[in-house]
Amino acid sequence: MKSYLDLVSQYARVHRRKNRITVLCITIAVCLVTAIFGMADMAIRAEVDRAIREDGNFHIAIKDLDEAAGQMIGLRPDVAVSGWLTAASSAALGGRELMLQGSSEALSAEMGLTVSEGHFPQTADEALVDRQLLDALGLSIGDTVTTEAVGGPPVTFTICGTFNDFSALKSRDRHAAFFNEAGIKQCLENRDSRTVYYLQFKNALDIRPGIEDIQTTYGLSPGQIQENQRLLGLYGVSGDPYAYALYGIALVLFLLVLIAGTIMISSSFNISILERTQFFGLLRCLGASKKQVRRYVRRESLGFSLRGIPMGLLAGTVIIWISCAVVGHFNPTFYGNLPLFQLSPIGLAAGVIVGFLTVFLAAMSPCKKASKVSPLNAVTGNMESNLPKVHRAAKTSRLPVDIAMGTSHAFGNRKNMALMAASFAISIILFLSFTVFIDFMSHAMRPLKPSTPDITVALEENGLYLPDDLAAKLNEVPGIERAFGRKYAPLPEKNGLAISLISYEDQQFDWSEAVLVDGSIDSVRENPDTVLVSYDNRQNWKTGDTITLPAAGGDKTVTVGGVLSSLPFNAEENGEILISSEDTFDRITGGQGYTVIDLQVNEAASDDTLGTVNALVAAAESAHSGTPGYDITVADSRQGNQEARSAFYTMSTFVYGFLFIIALITIFNIINSMNISVSSRINQYGVMRAVGMSGRQLVRMVASESAAYALVGCAAGAVLGLPLHAFLYDQMITTRWGDAWSLPWLPLVIIIGLSLATTFLSIIGPTKKIRRMDIVDVINGE
Numbered sequence: 011m012k013s014y015l016d017l018v019s020q021y022a023r024v025h026r027r028k029n030r031i032t033v034l035c036i037t038i039a040v041c042l043v044t045a046i047f048g049m050a051d052m053a054i055r056a057e058v059d060r061a062i063r064e065d066g067n068f069h070i071a072i073k074d075l076d077e078a079a080g081q082m083i084g085l086r087p088d089v090a091v092s093g094w095l096t097a098a099s100s101a102a103l104g105g106r107e108l109m110l111q112g113s114s115e116a117l118s119a120e121m122g123l124t125v126s127e128g129h130f131p132q133t134a135d136e137a138l139v140d141r142q143l144l145d146a147l148g149l150s151i152g153d154t155v156t157t158e159a160v161g162g163p164p165v166t167f168t169i170c171g172t173f174n175d176f177s178a179l180k181s182r183d184r185h186a187a188f189f190n191e192a193g194i195k196q197c198l199e200n201r202d203s204r205t206v207y208y209l210q211f212k213n214a215l216d217i218r219p220g221i222e223d224i225q226t227t228y229g230l231s232p233g234q235i236q237e238n239q240r241l242l243g244l245y246g247v248s249g250d251p252y253a254y255a256l257y258g259i260a261l262v263l264f265l266l267v268l269i270a271g272t273i274m275i276s277s278s279f280n281i282s283i284l285e286r287t288q289f290f291g292l293l294r295c296l297g298a299s300k301k302q303v304r305r306y307v308r309r310e311s312l313g314f315s316l317r318g319i320p321m322g323l324l325a326g327t328v329i330i331w332i333s334c335a336v337v338g339h340f341n342p343t344f345y346g347n348l349p350l351f352q353l354s355p356i357g358l359a360a361g362v363i364v365g366f367l368t369v370f371l372a373a374m375s376p377c378k379k380a381s382k383v384s385p386l387n388a389v390t391g392n393m394e395s396n397l398p399k400v401h402r403a404a405k406t407s408r409l410p411v412d413i414a415m416g417t418s419h420a421f422g423n424r425k426n427m428a429l430m431a432a433s434f435a436i437s438i439i440l441f442l443s444f445t446v447f448i449d450f451m452s453h454a455m456r457p458l459k460p461s462t463p464d465i466t467v468a469l470e471e472n473g474l475y476l477p478d479d480l481a482a483k484l485n486e487v488p489g490i491e492r493a494f495g496r497k498y499a500p501l502p503e504k505n506g507l508a509i510s511l512i513s514y515e516d517q518q519f520d521w522s523e524a525v526l527v528d529g530s531i532d533s534v535r536e537n538p539d540t541v542l543v544s545y546d547n548r549q550n551w552k553t554g555d556t557i558t559l560p561a562a563g564g565d566k567t568v569t570v571g572g573v574l575s576s577l578p579f580n581a582e583e584n585g586e587i588l589i590s591s592e593d594t595f596d597r598i599t600g601g602q603g604y605t606v607i608d609l610q611v612n613e614a615a616s617d618d619t620l621g622t623v624n625a626l627v628a629a630a631e632s633a634h635s636g637t638p639g640y641d642i643t644v645a646d647s648r649q650g651n652q653e654a655r656s657a658f659y660t661m662s663t664f665v666y667g668f669l670f671i672i673a674l675i676t677i678f679n680i681i682n683s684m685n686i687s688v689s690s691r692i693n694q695y696g697v698m699r700a701v702g703m704s705g706r707q708l709v710r711m712v713a714s715e716s717a718a719y720a721l722v723g724c725a726a727g728a729v730l731g732l733p734l735h736a737f738l739y740d741q742m743i744t745t746r747w748g749d750a751w752s753l754p755w756l757p758l759v760i761i762i763g764l765s766l767a768t769t770f771l772s773i774i775g776p777t778k779k780i781r782r783m784d785i786v787d788v789i790n791g792e
Contacts, residue, residue, distance in 0.1 A: 014293075014302060018310050021289070033318040038678055040322025040365045041329070046267055046671045048330040048357025053664035054244055056337065060657055061241045066121035067091075069217050071236045072207040072224075079228050080207045086224075088216040092209045093117035096194045099202040101157035101165055101187075104147045108157060109179075109186040110165065110201075112194025120210060123188060127151060128171020134192040136170040143185040144172065162201035167193070175649060183643040214245040255741050262738075266440045268360070270675050272368040273433050311369045319365035323358055330354055333667055337660050412707040416714030419694075420722075427722065433683040434723020437676035438761050439731040444672060445757040446738045447665045451658065453575075453747050461521040461578060463608030464648045465620065467627060471639040472500070475603030477630050484607060487622045489615030494518060495604035497595050502560040507549070508585035509559060511541075513595035522574060522589075527748045529553040529572025535591055539598075540571035542589035545748030549586060557588070559598060566598050575747040611648070620646060676764060681772040684716055688776035695780055705781040712773050720769040724762045732758075 022029050068091075072080075084092040095117060098110040113121070115130045123138075128151045131137055139149075149155065149169060156166040167187065179186060189197065211217045225235060242248040290303055298306070331351060421427060467484065469476050476495070485493035497513035514522065519531050527545050534540045543551045551557065555570045568588070581587045590598070611619060627642045634640040688695075695708060703711075732753070739751045 014298065015306060015309050017293075018306065018313055021310075022313065029314070033314055033321075035678070035682060036314055036318030036365060036369060037322040037325065038674075039368075040319050040361045041325040042671050042675050042678075043267065043364045044323055044326025044354075044357045044361030045329040046357075046668055047264070047360040048326060048354035049333055049664050049667050049671075050264075051354040051356040052330055052334055053661065056660055056664075057657075058241065058244045060653075060660075061238075061244060063122055064653070065238060065240060066208070067241075068120060068208040068210050069238055069242060070209050070221055070224075071238070072209065072230065073234050073236070075207045075228075075230075075234070083207070083209065083224060083228070086220070088211055088213070088220050090210045090212040091116055091120050092207065094191070094205055095121065095208055096191075096198070096203055096205045098194065098197045099161035101162070102160040103143070103155060103157050103185070105158075106143065106146065107184050108143075109184060110189070110194065110197050111186060112189035112191060112197070114191055117208060118188065121208065122174075122176075124174045126172045126174050128169075131170055131188070131190040131193055134190070134196050135167050137167040137187040137189045137193060138171050138173045139169055139187050140175065140179060140185050141172045142175075142179075144169070162197075163199065165197050183645040214247055217242060217245065217247045255745075259738055259741060263440075263443055266436070266443060267672075268364060270436050270440050270672075270679065272364060272371070273436055273679060308370065315366050315369045319362060322365065323361050326357060326361055327353060329671075330357065333663060337663050410710070412703070412711040413714040415698075416711040416716075417718050419711075420715045420718035427719070430683055430719040431723040431726050433679055434720060434765055435727035435730060437672070437679055438724060438727025438765065439734060441669065441672050441676065441761040442727075442731040442735045442754065442757055443738060444665070444668050445754060446735060446742060447668070449739065449749075450742050451661050451665060453743055453749070459521070459578065460524070461518060461608075462610075462647075462651060462654075464611045464615075464646075464651060465609040465623060466645040466647065467607040467609065467623070467642060468645065469605055469640070469642050471641065474634075474637065474640055475605060476607060476642070477633070478603055480626065480630055481604060481607050483626055484609060484623060487619060487626070489611050489619035490609050490623075491612040492517065492610045493607055495607045497592065497599075497602060498605040499595070499599045499602065501598075504560045506584060508582055509557075510581065510585060510587050511559070511595060511598060512579065512587060512589055513592045514542075514589055515592060519591075525575045525749075527573045527575050527750065529570070531572060533571040534589070534594075537569075537571065538594055539566065539568045540590070540594065541568045542572045542574055543570050544577045544581075544587065545573050545575050547586050551586075559588075561598050561600075563600065568594070568598070573748070575749045620644075673761075673764060676761065677768050680720075680765060680768045683719070684769060684772040685776055688712060688773065688780070699780075705777075708780065709773075709777045712777050713770065716769050716773050720766055724765055727765075728758065728762070 072083075075083075080092070080094065083089065093114045093116065095113040096111065101108045101110055118130070125138065126141065128138070144150065151169050151171055154166065154168045156164050158164065165187075167189070173188060176186075211220050221235065221237070224230065225232070237248070239248055290306075293303055293306065420430075467476065467480070481493050481495045484490060494515055494517050496518075499511045501509045501511060516535070519535055522542065523531050529542075531542075534542050541557070551570050551573075553570050553573055557568050557570065559566050559568060568590070574589070577587055577589070579587055596602075609623065624644055627644055631640060631642055695712075698708060698711070699705075735754060736751045743749050744751060
């Protein structure tokens with residue numbers, strides 16, 4: 011042995027079991043931090059992939075840009091892909107609406123269009139179409155078709171292939187033909203068109219400066235540049251104030267995760283140091299200085315880090331891989347390409363930083379205490395600095411002696427009580443904070459509302475209505491779970507405000523209860539001339555306000571009976587939407603039939619279900635064949651709903667994974683904290699046993715002390731965590747959807763119950779160990 015520091019490896023070989031526990035605690039802490047940061051990273055990657063697939067891989071779109079400026083922008087060194095996407099006014103083929111679009115092959119791939127069969131258009135007279143159009147009209151790849159003269163002159167093209175399904179087309183019962191750049195230019199003759207320049211930057215860090223530079227260089231107005239807010243928000247470069255608020259919230263939550271990991275590792279290392287006071291005292295007796303003792307502890311902490319951190323990183327990475335595998339297995343269509351064995355730099359970096367930094371910080375306080383005491387006291391294990399000064403005796407008049415002493419021990423050292431309570435509180439605060447994401451998911455995933463239809467039958471021509479008995483017939487179709495209709499009437503515009511009135515039946519009112527912010531649903535159901543409004547209405551209508559509606563028979567006044575956080579419909583730019591009962595609707599409009607019938611399918615639904623629906627609709631159209639414009643559309647939203655459900659399940663996997671990991675942090679943190687508490691007082695417990703305290707009394711004393719820590723910590727966690735929960739809820743949900751914060755009883759009960767249960771289970775091992783040890787050894791703390 012050439013140096014006293016070589017004792018580190020010698021001591022590690024002799025005390026492998028003790029060191030194993032310390033290394034295991036560090037491994038677990040690093041694993042949890044790595045997993046939670048890594049899962050957040052993978053969740054963002056999954057959402058980026060979904061955003062690109064649904065909206066396109068572009069960062070900005072520029073309207074009304076001249077061709078020369080577009081060519082110059084495309085040559086910028088920070089631009090990866092750019093090009094023009096042109097949409098001409100729709101045509102018709104076989105009586106079905108056909109959208110006409112075109113762009114370059116490179117840009118179309120970035121916008122989410124892929125060739126399923128055939129090839130991308132090579133000449134101006136070729137086009138891709140969707141598979142549904144081929145099946146509906148009995149066409150094949152290679153056929154040449156000519157559109158009807160709708161929206162412009164007929165367009166003739168050869169079908170060169172099909173493209174992937176787009177839920178946006180199926181949900182609107184529309185079809186599309188996609189041309190190359192030369193082909194779409196030929197379609198523009200005598201047709202209205204809209205050309206937009208799409209741009210993708212090479213690096214996310216180039217996006218914000220690039221947008222500002224392009225706007226300044228080419229004199230573009232803010233209205234000309236449309237940002238892909240969803241994608242830029244995921245990259246962290248969105249200019250949306252709401253997105254910036256979310257970034258700040260994410261920073262707060264991740265800081266809480268780091269603090270929790272730091273406390274856990276500190277607790278793990280503290281117990282290792284405090285249990286070896288005699289060893290450090292022996293080093294002092296052999297001539298080691300205070301500085302050498304501190305260097306010894308730092309070297310030892312480095313060894314623990316080098317052993318525990320790699321194992322923690324590996325375990326955390328495996329958890330991330332398992333999460334990605336679960337998501338990919340249950341959602342292979344949409345998340346089958348999620349990287350399975352890919353490393354998360356963010357997760358690995360967080361694990362390494364937390365591991366090294368906190369272990370060294372945790373080693374500072376114990377080694378200072380060990381280096382400051384006299385060698386004699388250190389050898390006997392009596393660290394005077396650990397013994398709090400007793401100002402008053404335990405009150406035993408009302409409580410048994412053992413319980414009173416345990417409580418007195420807990421509150422006798424205020425610093426220790428504060429540290430122990432903090433270890434409980436941080437776990438509770440962290441858990442409550444992350445539960446806000448559950449509510450955020452429920453609001454953000456709008457298509458997952460219970461009222462979301464799978465199939466929509468609609469008649470969009472004003473003044474025409476669906477047959478009265480059609481809803482009942484559709485409800486009898488095998489595979490249809492529920493059919494519910496809506497009446498719609500755009501009221502005459504008055505003072506620049508266009509109001510649309512929509513009716514709800516009982517089932518839709520029942521669903522609205524879940525999004526009611528203020529007022530009463532029953533008042534709108536039962537009281538005539540009472541309506542519901544949206545929370546974000548531009549007129550700032552509130553419950554009790556009266557609204558004068560222009561109607562054919564004269565103005566009518568209605569009262570706002572309730573406010574909903576959101577509506578499943580979008581109002582016009584200068585318009586508002588009111589929801590009423592069918593009776594109120596008929597009183598205002600004079601009575602009319604349904605314009606929309608929504609259908610929800612069950613597990614027995616198949617393609618035959620949609621075929622039967624189409625047959626009933628075709629029969630209804632035939633019965634009104636003499637009525638101009640009587641064209642009923644059948645929109646299939648099942649693919650879009652499945653995509654939304656898959657996204658929801660994916661995010662649920664990550665969010666509930668976060669909560670599970672936080673629960674593990676809570677369990678291990680409490681176990682370590684209780685071990686430290688018992689170990690720091692092991693000498694005092696030995697004295698208690700020496701003067702006659704029984705093993706049962708010892709357990710009760712330790713239990714009462716632990717209960718004091720747990721109760722104070724849970725109270726502190728609730729007092730600090732609930733305001734933070736309310737703040738996060740307000741920033742993430744209330745400001746966006748208007749839902750008021752309410753006390754999160756269930757998460758609060760779960761985390762407090764878990765903390766208390768873990769506390770009492772964690773003292774079983776240490777108290778059994780003390781009862782088995784010889785009294786002399788316990789007094790010496792060895």
